[in-house]
Amino acid sequence: MTSNEVRKKYIDFFVKRGHVEIPPAPLVLENDPTTLFTSSGMQPLVPYLMGEPHPKGKRLVNSQPSVRAHGKNDDMLEVGDNRHLTVFEMLGNWSLGDYFKEEQLPWFLEYLTKQLGLSRASLWVSIFEGYKNIPKDIVSFEIWKKLGIAENRILYYDVKKNWWSRSGTPDEMPTNEIGGPTSEVFFDFGENLGIHEKSPFKVDKCHPNCDCGRFLEIGNSVFMQYIKTKDGSLKELPQKNVDFGGGLERQAAAVNNDPDTFKTDLFFSLISIIAKNVGEDYDKSGNKNAYRIIADHLKASTFLAVNGVVPSNKEHGYILRRLLRRAIVKTHLLNSEIDPVPMFWQLAQETTEIYDDVYMDSKKDGKIVGEIFKDEVEKFNRSLDRGLKIINTKEKIGAKEAFDLYQSQGFPLELIEELMAEKGQKIDKEEFKKEFEKHQEKSRTAGRGMFKGGLGGHSETEIKYHTATHLLHQALRDVLGDHVHQAGSNINSDRLRFDFTHPTKLTEEEIKKVENEINSKVDEDLKVIREEMPKEEALKKGALAFFPERYPDMTSVYTIGEVDKPYSMELCGGSHVTSTGVIGRVRIKKQESVSSGVRRIYALLE
Structure with missing residues (x-):
């Protein structure tokens, strides 16, 4: 069965x-x-x-x-x-x-x-x-x-x-x-x-x-x-x-x-891929634990990535990063000659096949997830050998050394703790926290006086750009998928800049689709409606808010289109036009990579 x-x-x-x-x-x-x-x-x-x-x-x-x-x-x-x-x-x-x-x-x-x-x-x-x-x-x-x-x-x-x-x-x-x-x-x-x-x-x-x-x-x-x-x-x-x-x-x-x-059909094909790459029979392995950890963590990572999470150093992204990096270390310990990238790509694709038409689309999701994993593996692989060498040559690692591994080599604290626990050693978490706070204070001091991005001024042109940003956000989600989340934005009187989560470069066709959708909504001259409501109520209604902690309990919600059937609905503290028809034509002029899994678009009003 x-x-x-x-x-x-x-x-x-x-x-x-x-x-x-x-x-x-x-x-x-x-x-x-x-x-x-x-x-x-x-x-x-x-x-x-x-x-x-x-x-x-x-x-x-x-x-x-x-x-x-x-x-x-x-x-x-x-x-x-x-x-x-x-x-x-x-x-x-x-x-x-x-x-x-x-x-x-x-x-x-x-x-x-x-x-x-x-x-x-x-x-x-x-x-x-x-x-x-x-x-x-x-x-x-x-x-x-x-x-x-x-x-x-x-x-x-x-x-x-x-x-x-x-x-x-x-x-x-x-x-x-x-x-x-x-x-x-x-x-x-x-x-x-x-x-x-x-x-x-x-x-x-x-x-x-x-x-x-x-x-x-x-x-x-x-x-x-x-x-x-x-x-x-x-x-x-x-x-x-x-x-x-x-x-x-x-x-x-x-x-x-x-x-x-x-050994169920929900996992064994993943175990078989690992065994083939490692060159060892799972049933005869003396380290079944590593096989299971890699299979589980890659499946979990695939579920998270399909649902829009990209590796980062906080919240959802940190969990994904920790899962992937733990799987990378276990792969290295099974066979240090293995390049995890092809294996992780295979595991991601196989996971989408297992859940095809249930929770995933194997034709679309496998490629997106594979790209996210590739970037993260390549990033961590560069520091893995150095980090493991430090850990393997020391009987004891203090909080400062642990923080250096965390900060310079990208080793999650939990992973350092786990590897040291195998030697019977513990990391002093309070001391680690102090090192972390010292680092934060240095970063704050160095950053004083720098310009902070976001909505610039409130000129008529900038207000048009701000509403265009909401249209761009929704169009990207419609064309690329709901994994697209706003990761930052900056507006001035000359252009808008919009950062968003997506693992690959947009094709010319995708850019054209996004542009066409935005401009069709401009042509429809949709109403832009501002409502004041409790944040919880807004979120229940489906308003987007990818930085919810930034908003007060009572907040502004901007709806583009009809309130009962909106095209776009977002929590927002900025200023907007009253209808999309006044914005003018939107043209995407440039795209670039910001970091692993995050893209940036520059757009102009014509």
Whole structure:
């Protein structure tokens, strides 16, 4: 059974039980102050779990690409075993105040046994043992027992294992956060493979939550029924919800009866590409961890790049840079003779093939992503050997040396920490921070008195250029794709300069298409409407804001076209014309590269 078939069986199973399939949320979150990426299917559903009516009803289902590579959800350093991933698909179903445990648990068991063909004898379950005033989950115990799961395979665990909220245990939850007890299902690959005995955990007794890899968690039903109050207590929500999540990759591994998720059809073609380049059989390798890290990180990087992220030193771009550079180092350690560029290009193209017509377009996305990876690999390769030589020749690296590696060689701090940890050494993060602050102060001093780019003055011509910039931004996104994000701009009375994310030089045809689209909107003489509204409301309406932190809570939003059907909508603090017809003809005169993955256009008004 293929992974695509597993995904379809899951969606179809719940649709037949009255669920509506909803589209996945955007993977890359631009305007969420709490997180950079969607890390689970429930993330965009919090308002509805708290009682707000969902437009699609009370029963929902979907498959959600998810990234766990930063903050509390950072699994990057866990990757390398048989199951942890930084990017995966979360199969999810939700009851928003409709059905509860009595329906959810039997349905999930039916799906596993009847749809996927898993043996009931291979399944173990965990349930909540209770905590303070929250009762032990006896109801789930009785349901599982009635469904034929042996009592010795129904295990109670504490809040660290069988409680879910975005922040962790009940004590860690902030006011107004929701959470609830969980019931997890594990697939047991059996004692006969000797997985536990070959693992670092062999001295301890094996159980479903053991990290040895014998047991694989394939689904978690969260009974989302509590909310944290101001006085620190938990009270019941007005409605009892079910929030289920199960990893597609893990369910596919269970169907294959192979504990290695990297042998599923979602990964093994990537592993094969790495093996071919390295010149070694994966199954015979003494360093499977490196294969898995490269495969996972290149897949995650491809997902991020397809969604408009380019490597940089902050936020989303920093996560992408860290993933790629970690994969480069692991490639070097597997075989220092390998040029990562062709291999990474192959891995990016193969990832787009795996998800073609699901989340990606292999004909278009593979090339764009390959160019982004090529630039980043070539940039880092120049300093990799020097950096590794420094690390390998020193038993201990101080904070100053670590910062020098970070600043001059481009080594992420986490990567330096990881490489030094293999030698049993630690980096003093506080001292590193001090070195970083010293460097910032020097940069600030050196930069005083320099002109800062942006909107220049407010002459009539400059105001026309400013509105033209909004038209250019939207036209670039329409012609090249939604990965295009504004990266900077500068306007004076002679021209506009616009920086944007895109990995390759624009062709003459693309430039002509962008120009024609802008000028067609000028010819349409579209209205330019300014509204004052809360920033959050504007972002919910779809207004673009690639530097949201720059805007106050109450901000100006400029819409080009009709308010209910805009051509362009952006947060903006500048001045604009009242209609596009007064702008005149826009001509793109020049393009150039600013940095890896960022292009610059110069345009004139005629």
